[in-house]
Amino acid sequence: MSLTISQRAQNMPESPIRKLMPSADIAIEKGLQVYQLNIGQPDIKSPSAAIKALHHWEEETLSYTRSEGEFEYRKNFAKYYQSVGYNIEAEDILATNGGSEALLFTISAIAEPGEEIIVPEPFYANYNGFASQLDVKLIPVSSCIETGFVLPPIEEFENKITPKTRAILICHPGNPTGYLYKREELEALKNLVLEHHIYLISDEVYREFAYDRKHFSILDFPEIRENAIVIDSESKRFSMCGIRLGAIITKNETVLSAALKFAQARLSPNIISQHIASAAHKNSGEYLKEANLKYRKRRDFTVKILNQIEGVICPEPQGAFYCVARLPIDDSERFAKWILEEFSWEGATTMIAPMQGFYSTPGKGVDEVRIAYVLDLEHLEKALKILEEALKVYPGRK
Amino acid sequence: MSLTISQRAQNMPESPIRKLMPSADIAIEKGLQVYQLNIGQPDIKSPSAAIKALHHWEEETLSYTRSEGEFEYRKNFAKYYQSVGYNIEAEDILATNGGSEALLFTISAIAEPGEEIIVPEPFYANYNGFASQLDVKLIPVSSCIETGFVLPPIEEFENKITPKTRAILICHPGNPTGYLYKREELEALKNLVLEHHIYLISDEVYREFAYDRKHFSILDFPEIRENAIVIDSESKRFSMCGIRLGAIITKNETVLSAALKFAQARLSPNIISQHIASAAHKNSGEYLKEANLKYRKRRDFTVKILNQIEGVICPEPQGAFYCVARLPIDDSERFAKWILEEFSWEGATTMIAPMQGFYSTPGKGVDEVRIAYVLDLEHLEKALKILEEALKVYPGRK
Structure with a gap:
């Protein structure tokens, strides 16, 4: 008997989507803007009817x-x-x-x-x-x-x-x-x-x-x-x-x-x-239609840009607001950390989710990242430009 | 293999606090008022600062x-x-x-x-x-x-x-x-x-x-x-x-x-x-002090009244907003159901929580109920009066 934690807690994986937060904090402390393509937190406004319901509680x-x-x-x-x-x-x-x-x-x-x-x-x-x-x-x-x-x-x-x-x-x-x-x-x-x-x-x-x-x-x-x-x-x-x-x-x-x-x-x-x-x-109805249209445009844009970057492959997704891209890198966990902690371009950097944590077979997803296209086109463009520039100089490029 | 549910779901006890809801629905359908002393849902207003924060979201x-x-x-x-x-x-x-x-x-x-x-x-x-x-x-x-x-x-x-x-x-x-x-x-x-x-x-x-x-x-x-x-x-x-x-x-x-x-x-x-x-x-500070005072009065009142009912024992609690009372009854689960489904007094009845579900040793708590003193004194008085009258005629009285 000792004051330990349970095996199930030890086995519990850290969220691959959230575990890079400390690295993001390093970027933020340096004064960099961080484009968050790692997490499915859309920038789209909640329905005004919902906010109104709060105001009239x-x-x-x-x-x-x-x-x-x-x-x-x-x-x-x-x-x-x-x-x-x-x-x-x-x-x-x-x-x-x-x-x-x-x-x-x-x-x-x-x-x-x-x-x-x-x-x-x-x-x-x-x-x-x-x-x-x-x-x-x-x-x-x-x-x-x-x-x-x-x-x-x-x-x-x-x-x-x-x-x-x-x-x-x-x-x-x-x-x-x-x-x-x-x-x-x-x-x-x-x-x-x-x-x-x-x-x-x-x-x-x-x-x-x-x-x-x-x-x-x-x-x-x-x-x-x-x-x-x-x-x-x-x-x-x-x-x-x-x-x-x-x-x-x-x-x-x-x-x-x-x-x-x-x-x-x-x-x-x-x-x-x-x-x-x-x-x-x-x-x-109208709200959902507009949101769908917005994401569709972002999807089209993101996938097009990604596939134009040398060495990057990104199949076109037909739903949700994520895509998976294969990058010319040694290890996406290392790359995701590196781009936050050691890279910046025009005062900003980009946060992405390494794919290893989305597979349960070890070794899979090592050169893949998940990208959430949850920003508007202007910010997406910058975020993806940063990714492109980062890939040019990443020491673990393959 | 078959479409069954898990053993852990089968072992999972129903909430003794909530499982009487269908019996309460029967009382409500009859047009009775139901005093809810079964659940720790206070009637006290939330802090106005919290509601204001909603209005100013x-x-x-x-x-x-x-x-x-x-x-x-x-x-x-x-x-x-x-x-x-x-x-x-x-x-x-x-x-x-x-x-x-x-x-x-x-x-x-x-x-x-x-x-x-x-x-x-x-x-x-x-x-x-x-x-x-x-x-x-x-x-x-x-x-x-x-x-x-x-x-x-x-x-x-x-x-x-x-x-x-x-x-x-x-x-x-x-x-x-x-x-x-x-x-x-x-x-x-x-x-x-x-x-x-x-x-x-x-x-x-x-x-x-x-x-x-x-x-x-x-x-x-x-x-x-x-x-x-x-x-x-x-x-x-x-x-x-x-x-x-x-x-x-x-x-x-x-x-x-x-x-x-x-x-x-x-x-x-x-x-x-x-x-x-x-x-x-x-x-x-002020909000919490007032709430404490209010509950203290309700505690004093509830415990006094309960101990005045023939055959009822209720030790004085020093905290929370519950007390446990021993009633002169055969089975508190039966009593709690009966008082909702078959009893009323002046157009109302009272909901209480049988204590069996709060023990893990089988057979314990069979003549005990939990009472949440979460209503104002006027309603508490009526709810406890109903309990007193119910005990007089409950078929399983001991």
Whole structure:
């Protein structure tokens, strides 16, 4: 016995998106401007209806809400789902403190310590964190930059299924890849989970950001209404990442009841967040259309510029607001640190996320970075120019 | 393989505080007024400074904050700690989504699946939930209503220590007991954790509500600065339960760094909550004094009335806003359901929390209920009158 920390805390990876903060602080202390392309924090304004709801706040006591979220909020959220073509009712929604909590509750509800969830890699790095915390194993199936991160052959998923497999988890559209699954890819997954009686968890928090083709949710398949669990969040949809409001959406009442028990233990989601998200959901159409258009332009611009830089390869993503680029470098962790701590160009530098932390297979992603195109075109241009100049002089260039 | 839910979800107890909601709905549908003495949701207004901060909200994008919470908020919170005599700096504070998340992160950081935490029972029922979710075992040491829930003899704690023991967890002042630990009781715990190299976790979210003697935090003992982890929350202090803002407070940097990794995975606490709690912390003295006085009067009133009811015993609590009463009944779960579904008096009924769920030893608390004195005196009087009348006719009266 000694005052140590747990193995699960030791195993817990640091967030690859946030662990460069100390290096960024070094740049900031030098007086440099830091363009943050590392984190999915958009610069887009939150809906004015949400801010107005704050300004007109009426309740004098900021009390708990029901553990599953207020009916009023869930009703408005369900209406949004209905407006985009899904038969979702308030009763199918459990509101959570961010999409993160929705994932934690979902994994807790369906998987035991030691059990397994299959995930195409690269995947959202924090999936590793949630799995570590709950002692569940993520089993990767590799996709790759050469194919633009399409879904790996379904046989590769099937080969990984064991008696311990509880679910397949996808991020759709993908963070970090920006990949938007095609209907036939989703159908292959659908058939697989039906055959093997496992869950299909689809993290659709970037659903609003689909560019070249329609986003099909897994909610589209009535055959898997019991298998399908969608993770959603208001963070990206409304550029309100700081309100920490997410949700589990499922027609599987048993899963929702199990998740509700975890939700009851933490009492309630945030009352203010639910009110202002309710306000945002009313007449959100125009807001969402504008945001989509803005990101599409940024996507087009970013991918074009990146592919013009010598030695850089960047497949075009069809969704979310990320892209993965292969750079002519030895090690993206080293490069990401170096560009912050030792490089600058015209008084500024650029922060990017090394890709290693988004893979679970060691050695993968070593020359890849994730770029979040969350700045306006003018700033994106500067940030990418810095990247180009940095690559010219980086000592570990290959 | 089949579409089942996990054992940990099945083991997860329903919240004894919230699981009576369907019975309350039955009463409400009948048109009855329901006095909620079951839940620690105070009727007291949140600080006007906090509401004003909402009305004057300036930021146009509700963005993520740092994972550990904004420096500005943690600085203001640290000042509060300094003002009540503890040498706490912003760097010793990790802001969380409620005290609930603070506990989840703390347990995750120090305990492996299968390891043990010793807790005096009765204890806050949701500790069971957090432990189930993380697959950690709570080992109870029983305190009892006859002694007013004083700390059980320290030998009983010592007898429960095994190589798997990672911590002792207390709630101070206690939920549900209202018990406020005396300095000598804390000293006994201090010596024990020092001797056995384990952590002492003190859930002090009710710290503002100490009535007959001073609240001594475990932060008072420099000898255990590495062992001591305090769970705090703004919920009860400022009657802002719905803003979901809590904190881990510790001088142990290793624990805080481990907890930060879990915090990074869920990205950030709520930006709005941090801003308005910051505002509330400025000049909070008068607000807190008034709230304390109000609860003290309610405590005095509640305990006096309860002890006047035939067959009822209620030791006087010195803190929090709960008391535990022994009622002349067969089964408090049955009684709590019955009083909602089948009883009414002058168009109203009363909701109370059965105590079984606050014990981990089966069979304990069967004739005990927790009463939250969170209503004004007029409503408390009616709610307790209903309880008195109900006890006269309850079929399971003993």
